[in-house]
Amino acid sequence: MKFEHLVEINDLTNPTVDVITREQLWRGLVLRAELPRMFVSYLDDAIITERAENSITRTLKYGELQITDRVMFTHLQHVDYDVAAQKDIPHSFLRMSIEEPQPDALFVRFAYDSGHSAQQDAENEMYNEYRKSAYLEADVETVRIIRELAEAGRLNTLPS
Numbered sequence: 001m002k003f004e005h006l007v008e009i010n011d012l013t014n015p016t017v018d019v020i021t022r023e024q025l026w027r028g029l030v031l032r033a034e035l036p037r038m039f040v041s042y043l044d045d046a047i048i049t050e051r052a053e054n055s056i057t058r059t060l061k062y063g064e065l066q067i068t069d070r071v072m073f074t075h076l077q078h079v080d081y082d083v084a085a086q087k088d089i090p091h092s093f094l095r096m097s098i099e100e101p102q103p104d105a106l107f108v109r110f111a112y113d114s115g116h117s118a119q120q121d122a123e124n125e126m127y128n129e130y131r132k133s134a135y136l137e138a139d140v141e142t143v144r145i146i147r148e149l150a151e152a153g154r155l156n157t158l159p160s
Contacts, residue, residue: 001114001128005136006099007143009106019104020150022076027155028146029079029096029108033071036060039142090115110139 010019032039033056036046043060050057055072067089072080078097085091097109112135116124149155 001116001124001131002112003114003128003132003135004109004111005139006107006109007139009108009143009147010104012105018147018151020106020147020155021104022098022100022106024150024155025098025106025108025146026076027157028142028149029098030073031149031155032142032146033058033073033079033081039145040138085115108139108143110135 009025011017012019034048036058037043043062045061047059047061048056049059049068054074055070057068057070060067060069067083068086069081069083072082074080076098078095081094081096083089083092092115093113095109095111097111099107099109101107114128114131146155
């Protein structure tokens with residue numbers, strides 16, 4: 001299943017909403033990778049097992065289920081989550097891209113690829129609609145948390 005959508009960050013038509021910067025948004029997306037438990041309430045644990053200049057490898061624990069992924073950072077542009085095939089989980093990929101069609105008009109494009117074939121997608125159409133809805137809800141929640149952190153001044157520096 002391939003699925004993508006945009007989430008608006010700054011509503012420039014609403015003067016009562018604080019405008020967050022591209023840098024603050026970037027720091028929030030990095031924080032989501034570094035400290036995912038802040039963003040995913042049902043995640044039991046997240047351990048960074050490897051750190052490189054522009055990537056991390058993590059093990060995420062959801063009860064008995066463990067998922068290892070690699071997160072790659074392209075500064076101020078996008079964050080890529082690559083989940084290698086493991087046990088019953090096929091290879092999958094998520095890219096969170098910052099888009100700015102005009103100054104301060106920030107959006108994040110969330111692009112998912114579940115790794116399933118077209119035939120598998122057709123067989124799982126009902127489940128995929130549920131998955132799309134869950135992804136959208138989680139992504140809107142991610143942006144809500146990033147906005148809260150930015151407004152509280154917590155995204156003025158990268159996490160250490």
